Amino acid sequence: QVQLQESGPGLVKPSQTLSLTCNVSGGSITNGGYYWSWIRQHPGKGLVWIGYISYDGTPDYNPSLKSRASISSDTSKSQLFLRLTSMMAEDSAIYYCARGPHSEARARGVDVWGQGTTVLVS
Amino acid sequence: DIQMTQSPSSLSASVGDRVTITCRASQSISGYLSWYQQRPGKAPNLLIYGASWLQSGAPSRFSGSGSGTDFTLTIDSLEPEDFATYYCLQTYETPLTFGQGTKVE
Numbered sequence: 333q334v335q336l337q338e339s340g341p342g343l344v345k346p347s348q349t350l351s352l353t354c355n356v357s358g359g360s361i362t363n364g365g366y367y368w369s370w371i372r373q374h375p376g377k378g379l380v381w382i383g384y385i386s387y388d389g390t391p392d393y394n395p396s397l398k399s400r401a402s403i404s405s406d407t408s409k410s411q412l413f414l415r416l417t418s419m420m421a422e423d424s425a426i427y428y429c430a431r432g433p434h435s436e437a438r439a440r441g442v443d444v445w446g447q448g449t450t451v452l453v454s
Numbered sequence: 455d456i457q458m459t460q461s462p463s464s465l466s467a468s469v470g471d472r473v474t475i476t477c478r479a480s481q482s483i484s485g486y487l488s489w490y491q492q493r494p495g496k497a498p499n500l501l502i503y504g505a506s507w508l509q510s511g512a513p514s515r516f517s518g519s520g521s522g523t524d525f526t527l528t529i530d531s532l533e534p535e536d537f538a539t540y541y542c543l544q545t546y547e548t549p550l551t552f553g554q555g556t557k558v559e
Contacts, residue, residue, distance in 0.1 A: 335556075344525040355496065359462070369550070378552055378555045379490075379498065379543075379555075380552070381471075381549055381550040381551065381552070381554040382551075384486045384548075390477075392548050393455075393549075394496075394549040394550075395549065395550075428497055432545075433545040433550075437478055438486055438513070438545045438546070439484075439485050439486045439487075439488070439502040439503060439505070439545060440488075440503045440504065440545075440547060441488030441490075441500050441509075441543060442490075442498075442500065442543065442545075443500050443503070443509065445497040445498055445499070446497065447496075447497055448497050
């Protein structure tokens with residue numbers, strides 16, 4: 333079955349750009365009609381959707397991030413990427429990549445999650 | 455943005471109890487509502503999708519109901535492994551939005 337694994341620097345300095353990678357195994361990013369989401373969770377807090385990229389490469393973002401987020405993919409390597417510019421202390425969080433929702437069955441939710449990667453801005 | 459309001463934010467329960475968590479949307483989201491369980495240090499796990507459909511592999515003691523703006527997650531008989539935090543998520547439109555979570559302790 334599909335598995336997701338995030339990786340990234342762990343520690344970034346304020347004002348720098350965060351770059352995270354999500355390796356997708358057991359399935360194709362382009363087949364199946366899924367959107368592929370990035371979601372973050374501040375320490376001890378709730379979940380926030382950052383954005384997603386569709387199976388055809390079209391992204392959509394949460395406006396709350398004020399255009400700092402960029403999501404892309406490399407389908408040949410089955411990888412998803414998140415870039416977040418102008419990092420601030422408030423961006424310290426666990427970042428998850430996840431599969432879902434489905435483009436033709438949005439009610440099916442987000443059904444596969446990576447284990448998450450912790451990012452500290454300091 | 456669609457606001458998702460969960461209640462309660464936390465609750466105390468015992469093994470064997472029936473537990474109910476509610477989620478209210480700021481506008482109608484039809485049945486585009488899913489529920490997630492998150493244990494400490496772990497990623498969220500999908501329990502219910504489409505408001506009332508049990509995700510494959512999720513225990514049958516979990517059930518969901520509702521449509522439009524008001525939704526409910528019920529745990530029929532609480533098991534020790536069910537002490538966790540639960541979130542609702544609307545996928546009706548972007549930005550996707552989560553409820554603030556309900557901690558069952």
